[in-house]
Amino acid sequence: MNANVPPTAALVAKLTARDDLSAEEIAVLQGMMSEPRIVQGGHDIVRDGDRPGHSTLLIDGFACRYTTLKDGGRQITALHVAGDFVDLHSFMLKEMDHGVGALTLCRIATVDHGRLLEITHTHPHLTRMFWLLTLIDGSMHREWLVGMGRRPALGNAAHFICEIYTRLSVVGMAADNAFVLPLTQVELGDVLGLSSVHVNRVLQELRSGELITWTGQNVVILDWDALADLAEFDPRYLHVVKEPR
Amino acid sequence: MNANVPPTAALVAKLTARDDLSAEEIAVLQGMMSEPRIVQGGHDIVRDGDRPGHSTLLIDGFACRYTTLKDGGRQITALHVAGDFVDLHSFMLKEMDHGVGALTLCRIATVDHGRLLEITHTHPHLTRMFWLLTLIDGSMHREWLVGMGRRPALGNAAHFICEIYTRLSVVGMAADNAFVLPLTQVELGDVLGLSSVHVNRVLQELRSGELITWTGQNVVILDWDALADLAEFDPRYLHVVKEPR
Protein backbone atom coordinates (compact mmCIF):
# COMPACT_ATOMS: atom_id res chain seq x y z
CA MET A 1 0.00 0.00 0.00
CA ASN A 2 2.50 2.58 1.25
CA ALA A 3 5.14 3.38 -1.33
CA ASN A 4 7.78 3.41 1.40
CA VAL A 5 7.08 -0.17 2.34
CA PRO A 6 9.44 -2.41 0.34
CA PRO A 7 7.74 -5.05 -1.84
CA THR A 8 9.28 -7.78 0.27
CA ALA A 9 7.90 -6.46 3.57
CA ALA A 10 5.18 -9.09 3.97
CA LEU A 11 7.49 -11.87 2.81
CA VAL A 12 10.10 -10.85 5.35
CA ALA A 13 7.43 -10.75 8.05
CA LYS A 14 6.28 -14.23 7.05
CA LEU A 15 9.82 -15.60 7.10
CA THR A 16 10.99 -13.92 10.28
CA ALA A 17 7.95 -15.34 12.05
CA ARG A 18 9.69 -18.72 11.49
CA ASP A 19 13.40 -17.91 11.83
CA ASP A 20 15.72 -14.93 12.01
CA LEU A 21 17.10 -13.62 8.74
CA SER A 22 20.46 -11.86 8.53
CA ALA A 23 20.62 -8.35 7.15
CA GLU A 24 22.42 -9.76 4.15
CA GLU A 25 19.67 -12.29 3.50
CA ILE A 26 17.06 -9.56 3.63
CA ALA A 27 19.15 -7.57 1.17
CA VAL A 28 19.34 -10.57 -1.13
CA LEU A 29 15.56 -10.91 -0.99
CA GLN A 30 15.06 -7.27 -1.82
CA GLY A 31 17.67 -7.34 -4.54
CA MET A 32 16.29 -10.37 -6.33
CA MET A 33 12.77 -9.11 -7.02
CA SER A 34 11.74 -7.45 -10.26
CA GLU A 35 9.86 -4.17 -10.42
CA PRO A 36 6.30 -4.61 -9.11
CA ARG A 37 3.55 -5.11 -11.63
CA ILE A 38 -0.25 -5.01 -11.41
CA VAL A 39 -2.63 -7.83 -12.30
CA GLN A 40 -6.34 -7.21 -12.49
CA GLY A 41 -8.71 -9.34 -10.44
CA GLY A 42 -10.02 -12.28 -12.41
CA HIS A 43 -6.91 -12.51 -14.56
CA ASP A 44 -4.40 -15.33 -14.45
CA ILE A 45 -0.94 -14.85 -12.99
CA VAL A 46 0.28 -18.22 -14.26
CA ARG A 47 -1.60 -20.67 -16.41
CA ASP A 48 -1.87 -24.43 -16.30
CA GLY A 49 0.78 -25.87 -18.61
CA ASP A 50 3.07 -22.84 -18.43
CA ARG A 51 6.79 -23.29 -17.87
CA PRO A 52 7.56 -20.00 -16.18
CA GLY A 53 11.16 -18.83 -16.02
CA HIS A 54 10.50 -17.02 -12.78
CA SER A 55 8.47 -17.28 -9.59
CA THR A 56 5.96 -14.72 -8.45
CA LEU A 57 5.67 -13.00 -5.09
CA LEU A 58 2.31 -11.57 -4.14
CA ILE A 59 2.96 -8.11 -2.70
CA ASP A 60 -0.65 -7.36 -2.01
CA GLY A 61 -4.06 -8.58 -3.05
CA PHE A 62 -5.54 -12.06 -2.98
CA ALA A 63 -4.78 -14.88 -5.39
CA CYS A 64 -5.54 -18.56 -5.62
CA ARG A 65 -4.25 -21.74 -7.16
CA TYR A 66 -6.97 -23.67 -8.88
CA THR A 67 -7.77 -26.59 -11.13
CA THR A 68 -10.67 -26.62 -13.56
CA LEU A 69 -12.42 -29.87 -14.46
CA LYS A 70 -14.09 -30.88 -17.71
CA ASP A 71 -17.57 -30.29 -16.37
CA GLY A 72 -16.61 -26.71 -15.53
CA GLY A 73 -16.21 -27.39 -11.83
CA ARG A 74 -13.35 -25.55 -10.19
CA GLN A 75 -11.37 -26.46 -7.09
CA ILE A 76 -9.23 -23.86 -5.39
CA THR A 77 -6.31 -25.69 -3.78
CA ALA A 78 -4.66 -22.72 -2.10
CA LEU A 79 -5.53 -19.16 -1.21
CA HIS A 80 -2.67 -16.69 -1.28
CA VAL A 81 -2.28 -13.46 0.61
CA ALA A 82 0.35 -10.72 0.70
CA GLY A 83 3.84 -12.11 1.22
CA ASP A 84 3.08 -15.48 -0.37
CA PHE A 85 5.16 -16.89 -3.19
CA VAL A 86 2.34 -18.10 -5.37
CA ASP A 87 4.39 -20.39 -7.60
CA LEU A 88 7.71 -20.91 -5.91
CA HIS A 89 7.21 -24.61 -6.60
CA SER A 90 7.53 -23.98 -10.34
CA PHE A 91 11.23 -23.38 -9.72
CA MET A 92 11.68 -27.11 -9.26
CA LEU A 93 8.57 -28.60 -10.85
CA LYS A 94 9.18 -26.64 -14.08
CA GLU A 95 5.76 -27.20 -15.62
CA MET A 96 2.64 -25.82 -13.95
CA ASP A 97 -0.01 -28.47 -13.41
CA HIS A 98 -2.61 -25.90 -12.35
CA GLY A 99 -3.29 -22.21 -12.71
CA VAL A 100 -2.81 -19.26 -10.40
CA GLY A 101 -5.38 -16.52 -10.65
CA ALA A 102 -5.75 -13.07 -9.13
CA LEU A 103 -8.94 -12.88 -7.10
CA THR A 104 -8.59 -9.15 -6.60
CA LEU A 105 -6.31 -6.55 -8.05
CA CYS A 106 -2.84 -7.82 -7.17
CA ARG A 107 0.58 -6.26 -7.01
CA ILE A 108 3.26 -8.81 -7.83
CA ALA A 109 6.99 -9.02 -8.40
CA THR A 110 9.01 -11.89 -9.84
CA VAL A 111 12.38 -13.59 -9.29
CA ASP A 112 14.12 -15.34 -12.14
CA HIS A 113 14.67 -19.03 -11.61
CA GLY A 114 18.29 -18.46 -12.56
CA ARG A 115 18.62 -16.15 -9.57
CA LEU A 116 17.00 -18.76 -7.31
CA LEU A 117 19.40 -21.36 -8.66
CA GLU A 118 22.32 -19.14 -7.70
CA ILE A 119 20.89 -18.72 -4.24
CA THR A 120 20.78 -22.48 -3.74
CA HIS A 121 24.55 -22.39 -4.30
CA THR A 122 25.42 -19.31 -2.30
CA HIS A 123 22.80 -19.06 0.47
CA PRO A 124 21.90 -22.42 1.98
CA HIS A 125 19.90 -20.94 4.83
CA LEU A 126 17.82 -18.78 2.53
CA THR A 127 17.32 -21.80 0.32
CA ARG A 128 16.01 -23.74 3.30
CA MET A 129 13.66 -20.90 4.13
CA PHE A 130 12.25 -20.99 0.60
CA TRP A 131 11.88 -24.72 0.96
CA LEU A 132 10.11 -24.11 4.25
CA LEU A 133 7.58 -21.83 2.56
CA THR A 134 6.63 -24.57 0.14
CA LEU A 135 6.44 -27.07 3.01
CA ILE A 136 4.02 -24.86 4.88
CA ASP A 137 1.91 -24.75 1.72
CA GLY A 138 1.96 -28.54 1.79
CA SER A 139 0.94 -28.50 5.42
CA MET A 140 -2.06 -26.35 4.58
CA HIS A 141 -2.95 -28.68 1.73
CA ARG A 142 -3.02 -31.57 4.19
CA GLU A 143 -5.20 -29.67 6.61
CA TRP A 144 -7.63 -28.86 3.80
CA LEU A 145 -7.67 -32.55 2.90
CA VAL A 146 -8.64 -33.43 6.45
CA GLY A 147 -11.35 -30.80 6.35
CA MET A 148 -12.83 -31.85 3.04
CA GLY A 149 -12.61 -35.54 3.82
CA ARG A 150 -13.65 -35.71 7.41
CA ARG A 151 -15.05 -32.45 8.69
CA PRO A 152 -18.64 -31.46 8.08
CA ALA A 153 -19.09 -28.34 5.96
CA LEU A 154 -19.84 -26.12 8.92
CA GLY A 155 -16.70 -27.12 10.80
CA ASN A 156 -14.60 -26.84 7.69
CA ALA A 157 -15.84 -23.34 6.92
CA ALA A 158 -15.03 -22.38 10.50
CA HIS A 159 -11.60 -23.92 10.07
CA PHE A 160 -10.97 -21.91 6.95
CA ILE A 161 -11.82 -18.69 8.72
CA CYS A 162 -9.49 -19.56 11.60
CA GLU A 163 -6.69 -20.33 9.17
CA ILE A 164 -7.05 -17.14 7.17
CA TYR A 165 -7.26 -15.04 10.29
CA THR A 166 -4.05 -16.58 11.60
CA ARG A 167 -2.23 -16.19 8.30
CA LEU A 168 -3.31 -12.59 7.83
CA SER A 169 -2.23 -11.80 11.38
CA VAL A 170 1.32 -12.93 10.56
CA VAL A 171 1.60 -10.29 7.85
CA GLY A 172 -0.21 -7.62 9.82
CA MET A 173 -3.44 -7.72 7.86
CA ALA A 174 -5.72 -8.91 10.64
CA ALA A 175 -6.13 -7.91 14.25
CA ASP A 176 -8.81 -7.73 16.93
CA ASN A 177 -10.63 -10.66 15.34
CA ALA A 178 -11.42 -8.64 12.22
CA PHE A 179 -10.10 -8.69 8.68
CA VAL A 180 -10.99 -8.03 5.08
CA LEU A 181 -11.64 -11.08 2.92
CA PRO A 182 -12.66 -10.32 -0.66
CA LEU A 183 -14.13 -13.72 -1.50
CA THR A 184 -17.53 -14.32 -3.04
CA GLN A 185 -19.61 -17.24 -1.84
CA VAL A 186 -18.97 -19.01 -5.14
CA GLU A 187 -15.23 -18.67 -4.60
CA LEU A 188 -15.54 -19.87 -1.03
CA GLY A 189 -17.42 -22.88 -2.39
CA ASP A 190 -14.53 -23.56 -4.74
CA VAL A 191 -12.21 -23.47 -1.73
CA LEU A 192 -14.31 -25.74 0.46
CA GLY A 193 -15.53 -28.09 -2.24
CA LEU A 194 -19.14 -26.99 -1.73
CA SER A 195 -21.88 -25.46 -3.85
CA SER A 196 -22.54 -21.78 -3.35
CA VAL A 197 -25.97 -22.61 -1.98
CA HIS A 198 -24.46 -24.70 0.74
CA VAL A 199 -21.84 -22.08 1.47
CA ASN A 200 -24.67 -19.68 2.06
CA ARG A 201 -26.41 -22.08 4.45
CA VAL A 202 -23.20 -22.61 6.36
CA LEU A 203 -22.48 -18.89 6.63
CA GLN A 204 -26.02 -18.26 7.83
CA GLU A 205 -25.46 -20.83 10.52
CA LEU A 206 -22.18 -19.29 11.62
CA ARG A 207 -23.92 -15.93 11.76
CA SER A 208 -26.98 -17.12 13.63
CA GLY A 209 -24.74 -18.87 16.14
CA GLU A 210 -23.09 -15.47 16.68
CA LEU A 211 -19.70 -16.91 15.85
CA ILE A 212 -18.94 -14.43 13.08
CA THR A 213 -20.29 -11.52 11.10
CA TRP A 214 -19.46 -11.28 7.42
CA THR A 215 -20.78 -8.24 5.63
CA GLY A 216 -19.40 -7.45 2.22
CA GLN A 217 -15.71 -8.13 2.53
CA ASN A 218 -15.55 -7.54 6.28
CA VAL A 219 -15.28 -10.56 8.48
CA VAL A 220 -15.43 -10.30 12.26
CA ILE A 221 -14.92 -13.26 14.52
CA LEU A 222 -17.28 -12.75 17.43
CA ASP A 223 -16.32 -15.81 19.43
CA TRP A 224 -12.90 -17.16 18.58
CA ASP A 225 -13.01 -19.96 21.13
CA ALA A 226 -16.31 -21.30 19.90
CA LEU A 227 -15.25 -20.99 16.28
CA ALA A 228 -11.91 -22.73 16.85
CA ASP A 229 -13.68 -25.41 18.85
CA LEU A 230 -16.22 -26.05 16.12
CA ALA A 231 -13.37 -26.21 13.61
CA GLU A 232 -11.08 -28.31 15.81
CA PHE A 233 -8.54 -25.69 14.79
CA ASP A 234 -5.01 -26.43 15.95
CA PRO A 235 -2.62 -23.82 14.53
CA ARG A 236 0.48 -25.99 14.84
CA TYR A 237 0.22 -26.91 11.16
CA LEU A 238 0.96 -23.30 10.20
CA HIS A 239 4.33 -23.52 11.99
CA VAL A 240 4.32 -19.93 13.16
CA VAL A 241 7.21 -20.61 15.52
CA LYS A 242 10.55 -18.91 15.40
CA GLU A 243 13.39 -21.37 15.70
CA PRO A 244 16.67 -22.17 13.93
CA ARG A 245 15.93 -23.85 10.61
CA MET B 1 13.50 -57.58 -0.85
CA ASN B 2 16.80 -58.76 -2.30
CA ALA B 3 19.67 -58.29 0.12
CA ASN B 4 21.90 -57.18 -2.75
CA VAL B 5 19.63 -54.28 -3.62
CA PRO B 6 20.85 -51.21 -1.73
CA PRO B 7 18.28 -49.57 0.57
CA THR B 8 18.32 -46.46 -1.60
CA ALA B 9 17.51 -48.29 -4.84
CA ALA B 10 13.88 -47.18 -5.05
CA LEU B 11 14.76 -43.63 -3.97
CA VAL B 12 17.42 -43.42 -6.68
CA ALA B 13 14.91 -44.74 -9.22
CA LYS B 14 12.40 -42.13 -8.12
CA LEU B 15 14.94 -39.30 -8.33
CA THR B 16 16.56 -40.34 -11.60
CA ALA B 17 13.11 -40.44 -13.19
CA ARG B 18 13.18 -36.64 -12.67
CA ASP B 19 16.84 -35.71 -13.23
CA ASP B 20 20.22 -37.35 -13.57
CA LEU B 21 22.22 -37.85 -10.42
CA SER B 22 26.01 -37.92 -10.40
CA ALA B 23 27.81 -40.97 -9.08
CA GLU B 24 28.95 -38.86 -6.17
CA GLU B 25 25.40 -37.82 -5.34
CA ILE B 26 24.29 -41.45 -5.36
CA ALA B 27 27.18 -42.27 -3.07
CA VAL B 28 26.13 -39.46 -0.72
CA LEU B 29 22.59 -40.84 -0.65
CA GLN B 30 23.81 -44.31 0.15
CA GLY B 31 26.27 -43.06 2.73
CA MET B 32 23.81 -40.94 4.63
CA MET B 33 21.26 -43.63 5.50
CA SER B 34 21.26 -45.53 8.78
CA GLU B 35 21.07 -49.31 8.99
CA PRO B 36 17.62 -50.52 7.90
CA ARG B 37 15.07 -51.25 10.56
CA ILE B 38 11.72 -53.05 10.55
CA VAL B 39 8.38 -51.56 11.62
CA GLN B 40 5.35 -53.80 12.00
CA GLY B 41 2.16 -52.97 10.12
CA GLY B 42 -0.21 -50.90 12.21
CA HIS B 43 2.60 -49.27 14.17
CA ASP B 44 3.57 -45.62 13.95
CA ILE B 45 6.79 -44.53 12.31
CA VAL B 46 6.44 -40.95 13.56
CA ARG B 47 3.80 -39.57 15.84
CA ASP B 48 1.88 -36.32 15.78
CA GLY B 49 3.74 -33.82 17.97
CA ASP B 50 7.13 -35.52 17.61
CA ARG B 51 10.21 -33.45 16.87
CA PRO B 52 12.26 -36.08 15.10
CA GLY B 53 16.00 -35.52 14.72
CA HIS B 54 16.03 -37.49 11.48
CA SER B 55 13.93 -38.19 8.43
CA THR B 56 12.75 -41.63 7.38
CA LEU B 57 13.08 -43.34 4.03
CA LEU B 58 10.66 -46.14 3.25
CA ILE B 59 12.71 -48.96 1.73
CA ASP B 60 9.78 -51.25 1.25
CA GLY B 61 6.24 -51.66 2.46
CA PHE B 62 3.36 -49.20 2.52
CA ALA B 63 2.92 -46.32 4.93
CA CYS B 64 0.61 -43.34 5.24
CA ARG B 65 0.43 -39.91 6.76
CA TYR B 66 -2.76 -39.38 8.66
CA THR B 67 -4.65 -37.10 10.99
CA THR B 68 -7.13 -38.33 13.57
CA LEU B 69 -10.08 -36.20 14.61
CA LYS B 70 -11.83 -35.98 17.95
CA ASP B 71 -14.76 -38.08 16.80
CA GLY B 72 -12.38 -40.88 15.85
CA GLY B 73 -12.51 -40.15 12.14
CA ARG B 74 -9.23 -40.53 10.32
CA GLN B 75 -8.05 -38.88 7.14
CA ILE B 76 -5.08 -40.27 5.30
CA THR B 77 -3.37 -37.36 3.56
CA ALA B 78 -0.66 -39.30 1.75
CA LEU B 79 0.10 -42.87 0.86
CA HIS B 80 3.76 -43.80 0.74
CA VAL B 81 5.45 -46.55 -1.21
CA ALA B 82 9.02 -47.83 -1.50
CA GLY B 83 11.48 -45.02 -2.19
CA ASP B 84 9.39 -42.32 -0.50
CA PHE B 85 10.79 -40.10 2.22
CA VAL B 86 7.84 -40.25 4.55
CA ASP B 87 8.78 -37.26 6.71
CA LEU B 88 11.43 -35.33 4.83
CA HIS B 89 9.38 -32.24 5.59
CA SER B 90 10.13 -32.61 9.30
CA PHE B 91 13.69 -31.51 8.48
CA MET B 92 12.39 -27.95 8.05
CA LEU B 93 9.04 -28.00 9.83
CA LYS B 94 10.63 -29.43 12.99
CA GLU B 95 7.42 -30.45 14.72
CA MET B 96 5.16 -33.11 13.21
CA ASP B 97 1.57 -31.93 12.87
CA HIS B 98 0.33 -35.40 11.91
CA GLY B 99 1.38 -39.01 12.25
CA VAL B 100 3.01 -41.44 9.88
CA GLY B 101 1.93 -45.05 10.23
CA ALA B 102 3.07 -48.32 8.69
CA LEU B 103 0.18 -49.93 6.83
CA THR B 104 2.15 -53.12 6.27
CA LEU B 105 5.42 -54.42 7.55
CA CYS B 106 7.91 -51.76 6.49
CA ARG B 107 11.64 -51.61 6.12
CA ILE B 108 12.96 -48.14 6.84
CA ALA B 109 16.22 -46.26 7.20
CA THR B 110 16.83 -42.78 8.56
CA VAL B 111 19.04 -39.76 7.86
CA ASP B 112 19.98 -37.37 10.62
CA HIS B 113 18.79 -33.82 10.12
CA GLY B 114 22.35 -32.71 10.86
CA ARG B 115 23.49 -34.67 7.84
CA LEU B 116 20.76 -33.09 5.70
CA LEU B 117 21.82 -29.66 6.94
CA GLU B 118 25.37 -30.37 5.80
CA ILE B 119 24.08 -31.44 2.40
CA THR B 120 22.28 -28.12 1.96
CA HIS B 121 25.72 -26.51 2.31
CA THR B 122 27.76 -28.91 0.23
CA HIS B 123 25.37 -30.33 -2.39
CA PRO B 124 22.97 -27.74 -3.80
CA HIS B 125 21.69 -29.99 -6.56
CA LEU B 126 20.93 -32.83 -4.19
CA THR B 127 19.25 -30.31 -1.91
CA ARG B 128 17.05 -29.20 -4.78
CA MET B 129 16.18 -32.82 -5.52
CA PHE B 130 15.07 -33.31 -1.91
CA TRP B 131 13.06 -30.13 -2.19
CA LEU B 132 11.57 -31.53 -5.40
CA LEU B 133 10.43 -34.68 -3.59
CA THR B 134 8.48 -32.61 -1.09
CA LEU B 135 7.04 -30.51 -3.91
CA ILE B 136 5.76 -33.60 -5.68
CA ASP B 137 4.12 -34.59 -2.41
CA GLY B 138 2.45 -31.17 -2.43
CA SER B 139 1.36 -31.71 -5.99
CA MET B 140 -0.31 -34.97 -5.02
CA HIS B 141 -1.99 -33.24 -2.10
CA ARG B 142 -3.48 -30.71 -4.51
CA GLU B 143 -4.71 -33.43 -6.82
CA TRP B 144 -6.36 -35.19 -3.90
CA LEU B 145 -8.01 -31.90 -2.94
CA VAL B 146 -9.44 -31.60 -6.43
CA GLY B 147 -10.68 -35.16 -6.21
CA MET B 148 -12.30 -34.84 -2.82
CA GLY B 149 -13.78 -31.46 -3.55
CA ARG B 150 -14.98 -31.79 -7.08
CA ARG B 151 -14.85 -35.35 -8.33
CA PRO B 152 -17.60 -37.84 -7.54
CA ALA B 153 -16.49 -40.80 -5.43
CA LEU B 154 -16.36 -43.16 -8.40
CA GLY B 155 -14.09 -40.90 -10.41
CA ASN B 156 -11.92 -40.16 -7.43
CA ALA B 157 -11.42 -43.85 -6.65
CA ALA B 158 -10.47 -44.39 -10.28
CA HIS B 159 -8.07 -41.47 -10.00
CA PHE B 160 -6.43 -42.94 -6.95
CA ILE B 161 -5.86 -46.24 -8.74
CA CYS B 162 -4.33 -44.46 -11.72
CA GLU B 163 -2.02 -42.48 -9.43
CA ILE B 164 -0.82 -45.47 -7.46
CA TYR B 165 -0.23 -47.49 -10.59
CA THR B 166 1.87 -44.69 -12.06
CA ARG B 167 3.86 -44.18 -8.87
CA LEU B 168 4.50 -47.88 -8.38
CA SER B 169 5.63 -48.15 -11.99
CA VAL B 170 8.34 -45.56 -11.36
CA VAL B 171 9.93 -47.75 -8.69
CA GLY B 172 9.38 -50.99 -10.61
CA MET B 173 6.55 -52.29 -8.46
CA ALA B 174 3.84 -52.29 -11.10
CA ALA B 175 3.73 -53.41 -14.70
CA ASP B 176 1.26 -54.81 -17.22
CA ASN B 177 -1.59 -52.98 -15.51
CA ALA B 178 -1.22 -55.09 -12.38
CA PHE B 179 0.12 -54.40 -8.91
CA VAL B 180 -0.17 -55.36 -5.27
CA LEU B 181 -2.00 -52.88 -3.04
CA PRO B 182 -2.37 -53.97 0.58
CA LEU B 183 -5.15 -51.58 1.54
CA THR B 184 -8.37 -52.53 3.25
CA GLN B 185 -11.59 -50.88 2.21
CA VAL B 186 -11.64 -48.97 5.49
CA GLU B 187 -8.18 -47.60 4.76
CA LEU B 188 -9.19 -46.71 1.22
CA GLY B 189 -12.13 -44.85 2.72
CA ASP B 190 -9.73 -42.91 4.92
CA VAL B 191 -7.77 -41.99 1.80
CA LEU B 192 -10.79 -40.93 -0.23
CA GLY B 193 -12.78 -39.35 2.55
CA LEU B 194 -15.55 -41.95 2.24
CA SER B 195 -17.21 -44.48 4.48
CA SER B 196 -16.17 -48.08 3.96
CA VAL B 197 -19.68 -48.88 2.80
CA HIS B 198 -19.43 -46.39 0.01
CA VAL B 199 -15.95 -47.57 -0.88
CA ASN B 200 -17.46 -50.99 -1.35
CA ARG B 201 -20.20 -49.63 -3.59
CA VAL B 202 -17.67 -47.77 -5.69
CA LEU B 203 -15.39 -50.79 -6.06
CA GLN B 204 -18.36 -52.93 -7.08
CA GLU B 205 -19.14 -50.40 -9.76
CA LEU B 206 -15.55 -50.34 -11.04
CA ARG B 207 -15.64 -54.12 -11.16
CA SER B 208 -19.02 -54.44 -12.83
CA GLY B 209 -17.91 -51.91 -15.44
CA GLU B 210 -14.97 -54.22 -16.10
CA LEU B 211 -12.52 -51.43 -15.42
CA ILE B 212 -10.57 -53.29 -12.74
CA THR B 213 -10.37 -56.46 -10.74
CA TRP B 214 -9.32 -56.24 -7.11
CA THR B 215 -9.03 -59.54 -5.29
CA GLY B 216 -7.28 -59.59 -1.96
CA GLN B 217 -4.29 -57.34 -2.47
CA ASN B 218 -4.09 -57.84 -6.22
CA VAL B 219 -5.32 -55.06 -8.40
CA VAL B 220 -5.54 -55.41 -12.17
CA ILE B 221 -6.53 -52.54 -14.41
CA LEU B 222 -8.58 -54.09 -17.20
CA ASP B 223 -9.20 -50.94 -19.20
CA TRP B 224 -6.69 -48.18 -18.54
CA ASP B 225 -8.19 -45.77 -21.03
CA ALA B 226 -11.67 -46.02 -19.62
CA LEU B 227 -10.36 -45.78 -16.04
CA ALA B 228 -8.21 -42.75 -16.77
CA ASP B 229 -11.08 -41.16 -18.64
CA LEU B 230 -13.49 -41.69 -15.76
CA ALA B 231 -10.87 -40.24 -13.41
CA GLU B 232 -9.89 -37.37 -15.71
CA PHE B 233 -6.39 -38.57 -14.87
CA ASP B 234 -3.62 -36.36 -16.21
CA PRO B 235 -0.26 -37.62 -14.95
CA ARG B 236 1.53 -34.30 -15.40
CA TYR B 237 1.10 -33.54 -11.70
CA LEU B 238 3.43 -36.42 -10.84
CA HIS B 239 6.22 -34.75 -12.79
CA VAL B 240 7.77 -37.98 -14.03
CA VAL B 241 9.90 -36.11 -16.54
CA LYS B 242 13.65 -36.14 -16.62
CA GLU B 243 15.09 -32.67 -17.05
CA PRO B 244 17.75 -30.46 -15.45
CA ARG B 245 16.53 -29.25 -12.07
Add this chain to the structure above:
DNA sequence: CGCAGGGCATAACCTATGTAAGCGCGGACT
Protein backbone atom coordinates in the same frame (compact mmCIF):
# COMPACT_ATOMS: atom_id res chain seq x y z
C1' DC C 1 -11.52 -78.22 16.79
C1' DG C 2 -14.08 -74.41 17.79
C1' DC C 3 -14.24 -69.73 18.46
C1' DA C 4 -13.07 -64.72 17.82
C1' DG C 5 -11.88 -61.03 14.95
C1' DG C 6 -11.07 -58.77 10.69
C1' DG C 7 -12.43 -57.94 6.17
C1' DC C 8 -15.84 -57.98 2.56
C1' DA C 9 -20.52 -57.68 1.04
C1' DT C 10 -25.31 -56.12 1.09
C1' DA C 11 -29.71 -54.07 2.64
C1' DA C 12 -32.71 -50.44 4.66
C1' DC C 13 -32.93 -46.18 5.85
C1' DC C 14 -31.39 -41.34 6.68
C1' DT C 15 -29.27 -36.72 5.88
C1' DA C 16 -25.91 -33.55 4.22
C1' DT C 17 -25.23 -31.44 0.31
C1' DG C 18 -26.22 -30.53 -4.70
C1' DT C 19 -29.30 -28.61 -8.51
C1' DA C 20 -32.43 -25.50 -10.58
C1' DA C 21 -34.81 -21.53 -10.38
C1' DG C 22 -36.05 -17.05 -9.07
C1' DC C 23 -35.86 -12.53 -6.54
C1' DG C 24 -33.88 -8.12 -5.10
C1' DC C 25 -30.28 -5.10 -4.37
C1' DG C 26 -26.45 -2.17 -5.62
C1' DG C 27 -22.67 -0.89 -8.43
C1' DA C 28 -21.01 -0.05 -13.13
C1' DC C 29 -21.71 1.21 -17.43
C1' DT C 30 -24.39 3.66 -21.54
Add this chain to the structure above:
DNA sequence: AGTCCGCGCTTACATAGGTTATGCCCTGCG
Protein backbone atom coordinates in the same frame (compact mmCIF):
# COMPACT_ATOMS: atom_id res chain seq x y z
C1' DA D 1 -31.04 8.52 -15.25
C1' DG D 2 -31.94 4.06 -16.73
C1' DT D 3 -30.43 -0.64 -17.40
C1' DC D 4 -27.73 -4.67 -16.60
C1' DC D 5 -25.36 -7.91 -14.34
C1' DG D 6 -23.06 -10.03 -10.53
C1' DC D 7 -23.69 -11.29 -6.01
C1' DG D 8 -26.21 -12.62 -2.01
C1' DC D 9 -30.11 -14.95 -0.53
C1' DT D 10 -34.04 -18.22 -0.55
C1' DT D 11 -37.13 -22.12 -1.74
C1' DA D 12 -38.32 -26.74 -3.53
C1' DC D 13 -36.69 -30.75 -4.82
C1' DA D 14 -33.17 -34.50 -5.98
C1' DT D 15 -29.30 -37.52 -4.84
C1' DA D 16 -24.71 -38.94 -3.39
C1' DG D 17 -23.03 -40.71 0.27
C1' DG D 18 -23.45 -41.81 5.48
C1' DT D 19 -25.20 -44.90 9.26
C1' DT D 20 -26.54 -49.00 11.27
C1' DA D 21 -27.00 -53.60 11.13
C1' DT D 22 -26.38 -58.23 9.63
C1' DG D 23 -24.25 -62.32 7.43
C1' DC D 24 -20.45 -64.79 5.63
C1' DC D 25 -15.87 -66.23 4.87
C1' DC D 26 -11.31 -66.47 6.15
C1' DT D 27 -7.34 -66.90 9.22
C1' DG D 28 -5.12 -67.18 13.55
C1' DC D 29 -5.13 -69.05 17.88
C1' DG D 30 -6.41 -71.18 22.43
